[in-house]
Amino acid sequence: MTIFSTKTLTAVAVAATIAGVASIANAGECRRAEASMDKPGGFPDRALTMIVPYGPAGGSGQVAAAMAEAVTELTGVSINRDHKPGGSGSVGMTAYMAMPADGYNVLEHIDDASSAHALDSSKPNPASDLTPLVVSQVTFSQIYIRSNETRFTDWPSFVEWVKAQDGKATIANVSAEGSMERVTMKFITDATGMKIQQISFDKGAPRYGALLGGQVDALFEQPGDVRKFLDAGNFKPILSIFNERPGIFADVPTHREMGMDFEPLLRFRGFYVHKGIPEDRLNWLKWAFQRAYCQDSYQKYNDSKFMNVIDSYRDTEGAIKLISNSINQYREVYKEMGLDVK
Amino acid sequence: MWENFLTGTATLFGDPFTIAIFIFGVLGGMLFGAIPGVSMLTLAAILLPFTADLDPAQGVMLFAVIYCTGTYGGAITAILFNIPGAPENAPTSFDGYPMTRQGKAAKAVGAAVLCSAIGGTASALVMMLATEPLAKWAIMNIGPPEIFALVFFGLAVASTVGGRTIWKGWLSVLLGLLIATIGQDPVGGINRYNFGFSDLAAGIAFVPAILGFFAVSEVFVQAEKKASGKYEAPELSVNFPTFRELWAHKIAVIRSIFVGFFCGILPGIGATLAAFMGYGEAVRWSKNKEEFGKGKLEGVISSETANNAATGAAMIPLLALGLPGGALTAMMVAVFQMHDLEPGPLVFYNSPDLIWIVFAAMFYANLSILFIGLLETKTILYLLKIPFQFLAPLILMLASIGAYIGRGLVLDVMVMFAAGIIGFLLRRSGYSIPGIVLGLILGKIGEQNFAQGMQMVHYDLVTYFSRPICTILIVAGALTLLRGVYSAIQSSRSTEAV
Numbered sequence: 001m002t003i004f005s006t007k008t009l010t011a012v013a014v015a016a017t018i019a020g021v022a023s024i025a026n027a028g029e030c031r032r033a034e035a036s037m038d039k040p041g042g043f044p045d046r047a048l049t050m051i052v053p054y055g056p057a058g059g060s061g062q063v064a065a066a067m068a069e070a071v072t073e074l075t076g077v078s079i080n081r082d083h084k085p086g087g088s089g090s091v092g093m094t095a096y097m098a099m100p101a102d103g104y105n106v107l108e109h110i111d112d113a114s115s116a117h118a119l120d121s122s123k124p125n126p127a128s129d130l131t132p133l134v135v136s137q138v139t140f141s142q143i144y145i146r147s148n149e150t151r152f153t154d155w156p157s158f159v160e161w162v163k164a165q166d167g168k169a170t171i172a173n174v175s176a177e178g179s180m181e182r183v184t185m186k187f188i189t190d191a192t193g194m195k196i197q198q199i200s201f202d203k204g205a206p207r208y209g210a211l212l213g214g215q216v217d218a219l220f221e222q223p224g225d226v227r228k229f230l231d232a233g234n235f236k237p238i239l240s241i242f243n244e245r246p247g248i249f250a251d252v253p254t255h256r257e258m259g260m261d262f263e264p265l266l267r268f269r270g271f272y273v274h275k276g277i278p279e280d281r282l283n284w285l286k287w288a289f290q291r292a293y294c295q296d297s298y299q300k301y302n303d304s305k306f307m308n309v310i311d312s313y314r315d316t317e318g319a320i321k322l323i324s325n326s327i328n329q330y331r332e333v334y335k336e337m338g339l340d341v342k
Numbered sequence: 343m344w345e346n347f348l349t350g351t352a353t354l355f356g357d358p359f360t361i362a363i364f365i366f367g368v369l370g371g372m373l374f375g376a377i378p379g380v381s382m383l384t385l386a387a388i389l390l391p392f393t394a395d396l397d398p399a400q401g402v403m404l405f406a407v408i409y410c411t412g413t414y415g416g417a418i419t420a421i422l423f424n425i426p427g428a429p430e431n432a433p434t435s436f437d438g439y440p441m442t443r444q445g446k447a448a449k450a451v452g453a454a455v456l457c458s459a460i461g462g463t464a465s466a467l468v469m470m471l472a473t474e475p476l477a478k479w480a481i482m483n484i485g486p487p488e489i490f491a492l493v494f495f496g497l498a499v500a501s502t503v504g505g506r507t508i509w510k511g512w513l514s515v516l517l518g519l520l521i522a523t524i525g526q527d528p529v530g531g532i533n534r535y536n537f538g539f540s541d542l543a544a545g546i547a548f549v550p551a552i553l554g555f556f557a558v559s560e561v562f563v564q565a566e567k568k569a570s571g572k573y574e575a576p577e578l579s580v581n582f583p584t585f586r587e588l589w590a591h592k593i594a595v596i597r598s599i600f601v602g603f604f605c606g607i608l609p610g611i612g613a614t615l616a617a618f619m620g621y622g623e624a625v626r627w628s629k630n631k632e633e634f635g636k637g638k639l640e641g642v643i644s645s646e647t648a649n650n651a652a653t654g655a656a657m658i659p660l661l662a663l664g665l666p667g668g669a670l671t672a673m674m675v676a677v678f679q680m681h682d683l684e685p686g687p688l689v690f691y692n693s694p695d696l697i698w699i700v701f702a703a704m705f706y707a708n709l710s711i712l713f714i715g716l717l718e719t720k721t722i723l724y725l726l727k728i729p730f731q732f733l734a735p736l737i738l739m740l741a742s743i744g745a746y747i748g749r750g751l752v753l754d755v756m757v758m759f760a761a762g763i764i765g766f767l768l769r770r771s772g773y774s775i776p777g778i779v780l781g782l783i784l785g786k787i788g789e790q791n792f793a794q795g796m797q798m799v800h801y802d803l804v805t806y807f808s809r810p811i812c813t814i815l816i817v818a819g820a821l822t823l824l825r826g827v828y829s830a831i832q833s834s835r836s837t838e839a840v
Contacts, residue, residue, distance in 0.1 A: 055672075056387050062676055065391060083387075084749050086544020088531055094540040095750070168800055176531025199486075199797045200529040202790075205665040205672070206486075212663060213481035215798065228664045228685070304679060 037287045040280035043103060047078035050106045050271075051099070053092020055085045058204070059225065059305075063137055063269050064108045066301035070292035077288070079106070088112050088176060090123070097124060101274035103281035106133070106289075110269045111180060114323050118330035119178045120342045125327065126272060131282060132319035133289040135270035137302065138312045140242035141184060142252065143171070144219040144226060144235040146211060155238045155258050158218065159192050167195040172207045173220035174200060180265045181220055183333050184241060191260035211235065222267050223249070224305035241265075246309045263329060270319055290315055343470060347705075350698030354403070354706070363400050364703055367407030368710050372718075374408075375415020377740070381428045381549075382412025384747070386673050398681035399696040403703040405674045410466075410653050410707040412670070413613055414458035414715065417646050418722055421450045423737055425557040425744075429548045429783055430613040430649040433621035435556055436776045437634060437641030444637050445577030447723055452582035453639055454646045455715035457595060461647035462708030464599045465606065465654030470701045474690075476655075477662035480607040487795035487806055489608060491815035492619070493788035497780065498819035499622035501826075506772025508830040514774035518781020521546055528790035529797075541753045550745035550754040551782055554761025555775050557741045561734045562766040568730055576726055582716075583639065591643050594624050602648030606655025612671070613652040614783060620648025626822065635776060650711075654704060660685050661697065 050068055054060035061083065068079035084092040089112045096107040113126045124130060145158065152158040162169040173181040185198055199216055201207035204225060211219040212234060219226070219235070229235040237252045241264045245254055255264065271289050273282065292298055293313055302308050314322050334341045354360055374385040386408055393401035416427020421438030434454060441450040468476075501515045524535045525545025536542035567573040598620040605616035624644035625634050634641050659665040664685045666672040678685045683693060690697060728736070745758040765775050795812075799805040807813045 056390065056676070058672070062679070065676075069391065069394075082750055084751070086749070087526055087533075087540060088543075090540045091544045091749070091751070170798060176526070176529070179531070197797055197800060199794050201794065202528060205659075209481050209659070209663070209665045210485060212665075213483075213485065215485035232664075 034287060034291070037284055040278075040284050043278075043281050043284060044077050046104070047080050048104055048106055049099075050079050050081045050108060051092050051096040052081055052083045052108045053085060053089035053096075054083070054110075056081070056083055060108055060110060060269060062301075062305075066298055067108075067136060067271060067289065067292060070295035070298035071288050073295055073297060074292050075288050088116065090116065093124060097129075097274075099274075101277050103273060103277040103285060105274070106285070107272045108269065109272060111265075111267055111323075111326060114326045115178055115180060115183075115330045118327045118341070119334055119339065122342065125323075126270075127320045127323040127327070129275055130272040131275055131277075132314075132316050132323065133271045133273060133286050134293055134316070135268050135314035135319040135322060136289075136293050136298070136312060137267075137269040137305070137307045138310060138314065138322070139222045139224055139267050139307055140240060140246070140264060140310060141181075141220060141222050141267065142237040142241065142249070143239040144211065144221060144229075144237050145217070146214070147233050147236045149236070151217075153238075155253055158238055159194055162194045162196050162217075167197065169194075169218075170197045170199050170216040171218040171220055172199050172201055172210045172216040174202055174207075176200065176202075178330070178334060178339060180267060183330065183337075184265055185220065186333070186337060187262040188241075188255070188260060191255075191262065222306075223309065224307055227304070227306055242310070248306070248309050265326065265329065266322070268314075268322060270314070286316055346694070346698045347470060347702055349695075350700075350702035351706075353399075353695065353699050354702050360397075360400055360403075360699075363396070363404050364407055364706070367404045367703075368411050368707055368714065371408035371411030371413075371707075372415040372711075372714065375412035375427045375431075376418050377427065377744070382408050382415070383670055383673070385412070386670055390673060390676060393677050394680045398678070398683055398693070399699045401677045401681065402674060402696060403700050405670065405677055406657065406700045406704050407707040409656075409670050409674075410462050410650070410704055411711055413649050413653050414454070414462070414646070414711050417454040417458065417642075418451060418719075420556075421454060421642065422447055422722070422726060423557065423733075424560040425737065425741065426552055428614075429552060430617045430652075431645075432552055432556070432614075432779050432783070433617045433645035433776070434642055434649075436621065436645070437636070437638045439556075439560070440635070440637030441639070441642070442576050442726070446581075446637065446639075447576065447726060448581050448719065449583045449587075449639060450642050451719045451723070452716070453588065453642050455712060455719060456583070456588065457598075457643045457647040458650040459708050459712035459715070460595060461599055461602055462650035462653055462711065463705060465603055465651040466701065466705040466708055467654075468603060469654035469657055469704070473658045474662045476607055477658045477665075480659065481663060481665075483811065484608055485795070485798065486791040487798060487809055488811045488815070490788055490791040490795045491812040491819075492605075493615070493784045493791065495815040495819040495822075496615070496619045496622045497784055497788070498822045499626040501777060501780070501823075508826050510771075510773050511777050514768070514777030515781040517773075518778040518783075519785040520781075521551070521778070522782050522785030522789065527793075528786070529793040539753070541751055544749075545786070546757055546782070547748060547754055548783060549748050550758040551761050552779055553741040553745050554758040555765040555779055557737055558758060558762025559765030559769060559775065561737055562762060563769060564730060565734060573730060575730065582719075587639065588643075591640055593627075594640050594644050595647050597623055597627070598644045598647035599651045602651025603655040605648070606652030607658050612656050613649040615787060616652035617645045617649040618780060618784060620644045620651075635774070650708065653708075657700075657704070661689060661700075 050064055052060055052064045064081055068081055072078055084095050089109060099105040116123045117125045152161045210216045226235055237249060240249055240252045241255045243256060273285055302312060331341060370385050371382050375382050386405060413430060416431035417434045420426040420431040420435035422442055424435050424439040426432040426435050438450040497515060501511050526533055526543050533543055564573060601620045601623050602616040605619055621641060621644050624640050625631055656671050660671045666675055675685055683689060742755050745754045
């Protein structure tokens with residue numbers, strides 16, 4: 001096969017080594033010290049149910065499977081995953097809110113729940129209407145181009161080229177109204193003065209195919225989701241939307257270095273329970289999910305998704321802070337964008 | 343290639359445990375594909391955690407085999423009971439079920455078995471020969487504008503199937519398109535027609551709608567006949583299609599292999615569009631279009647060949663580029679990742695053994711459809727002997743479970759019964775149930791790609807029509823529509839003259 005250059009394979013090896021080092025570093029970061037905890041009053045005496053508001057094959061489905069496996073390994077308690085996809089997570093959220101608040105039901109959700117609440121306060125606030133057990137994936141976004149792209153090669157030349165196209169350049173993302181992607185793209189276009197057509201793809205495969213095939217000029221995505229294309233040398237990151245350069249992407253400039261002064265919105269996935277479940281059950285669940293984050297199987301999974309490139313762990317307090325800050329930030333931006341904030 | 347294939351075959355059949363997994367995949371895929379509402383995806387989701395304990399090649403091979411046989415499995419219930427096991431089997435029921443009512447169930451099932459095997463095997467062979475160049479061609483040349491043009495063409499071609507008049511056929515398709523707009527719009531995420539119900543934000547799911555329009559409405563129709571003393575149980579025949587009958591449809595088979603394969607290699611599209619397009623092309627090229635939807639063997643042949651031809655093709659973007667073509671291939675990505683592998687170009691370099699075991703397994707899985715399918719058919723046909731008063735509640739119960747199990751929402755069961763009632767009433771008035779389902783399924787794919795395509799061409803039609811594939815498909819679709827109008831007007835003039 002001619003498509004594999006020595007350079008590509010070396011890059012893969014380097015990436016794997018760095019990821020391994022990151023794994024070791026993060027294993028030491030597990031902040032839940034207790035290796036075991038007694039079940040309060042025999043709870044749980046049966047399997048837990050985990051509502052996953054997305055399909056089994058996507059990022060949420062995979063993190064739910066990895067966390068369920070880690071919790072079962074740790075505690076011996078089985079977890080049945082119930083996928084309820086649709087409506088940007090709203091179908092799963094509604095189903096979960098209707099379930100009994102007895103500690104036997106857990107919800108997986110992503111930052112979409114925070115942005116949905118920011119736009120419409122009648123929707124549950126994940127920080128106050130639910131109790132976060134743990135946020136186990138936190139990641140940042142990047143802008144990618146094809147590695148063999150010749151029209152531009154880095155962020156400055158990309159911006160220059162986009163401006164010359166007078167609004168006809170394209171970028172693939174998930175740009176539903178109020179989404180993290182659309183808000184971040186607003187920050188970027190406002191800061192650079194460039195006009196770019198956002199093409200919204202709700203599924204990953206067509207989105208990545210669009211960049212590979214030259215249907216779009218750039219891609220907005222998180223590194224873990226395009227890792228295979230990075231490893232294969234198909235995609236090249238030209239901008240990290242993060243306050244400092246993550247070690248593994250040390251040669252990619254950040255948005256701040258490129259003169260864009262905004263606080264980056266992060267993509268995060270976590271696990272929640274109803275507000276008001278018995279305190280002893282809540283404490284046990286917090287222990288189980290926070291400790292499961294440290295399990296080798298879960299750490300291995302997070303490494304494979306570039307999810308340990310930055311600190312991916314938030315306990316309950318940290319998660320509440322992360323979610324609340326995100327909601328406030330989204331709400332301010334929505335108002336600026338003229339959206340109908342309820 | 344042959345050396346690699348033989349090595350893959352030797353590895354596949356050289357280990358008893360691997361053979362057991364292969365057989366489990368073949369039988370499990372057929373079984374789950376055939377149970378209404380429960381699909382190969384259900385089986386795959388159940389098995390996903392267990393694949394971590396398998397060898398990577400065994401895990402990926404298991405899913406590939408389930409994909410092949412599961413795509414076929416739903417044809418049996420589509421033909422015998424008007425209950426497509428999955429959306430990709432829906433067009434099979436258009437003619438398959440009428441054949442059952444006419445006492446030709448064995449003919450339809452036999453054709454489905456044979457054509458699924460032929461379509462799948464041909465697809466697997468092309469997959470082995472040309473995975474990398476085909477994937478690259480598709481990615482470079484087919485984007486959202488082309489996919490929308492393809493959907494438009496498909497709708498134009500097949501819009502008249504099953505309607506009493508061309509106008510009723512089109513109205514049926516338009517109703518399907520309208521239903522497809524319920525839920526969040528595919529680009530901006532704006533809610534439409536959800537009337538404040540958050541469950542409707544996800545739109546109308548395909549499976550409950552299909553079960554309602556086909557299975558439930560059929561139960562109502564037969565119940566009405568039973569109540570009025572006009573019910574006739576379908577004749578039980580075990581007359582398989584003859585070689586001559588199948589040979590007469592060789593062009594339809596070849597055409598469906600091409601159509602199915604083409605749809606299969608498009609990322610995110612897969613077997614459902616393939617089945618509808620295969621069926622639509624059969625209608626378009628037929629001299630007796632009016633016979634479709636009424637029990638024409640060619641309808642079954644075209645649909646089942648095309649959906650299985652998409653299975654091998656869907657592996658092409660997955661293996662060559664890491665881009666899954668549908669839900670099951672997306673789950674295969676997870677299987678790869680559980681073993682520290684990523685599908686994509688590197689997998690050919692890093693794990694050639696795995697690739698060739700998978701290729702070999704898909705080839706043999708498609709062949710096994712032929713042998714196991716024909717063996718099981720004679721047994722399954724005897725289900726038709728169950729008296730209607732026992733069969734009808736059984737169908738309703740299975741359909742209800744099938745509608746509920748996908749997302750665990752009571753709404754889906756309500757949608758199913760609503761679709762059943764609407765379908766029952768519309769059928770009495772000569773509207774087309776296949777047309778509604780066609781509009782619903784292709785509408786969702788079409789709308790998304792239309793919106794993306796328009797954004798890509800900056801809402802400029804000149805730019806849109808500068809893409810040759812778009813121009814060809816849109817013009818061909820428009821001509822087909824105009825020809826239909828012309829024929830309808832001519833026909834109505836002739837009737838008036840008489």
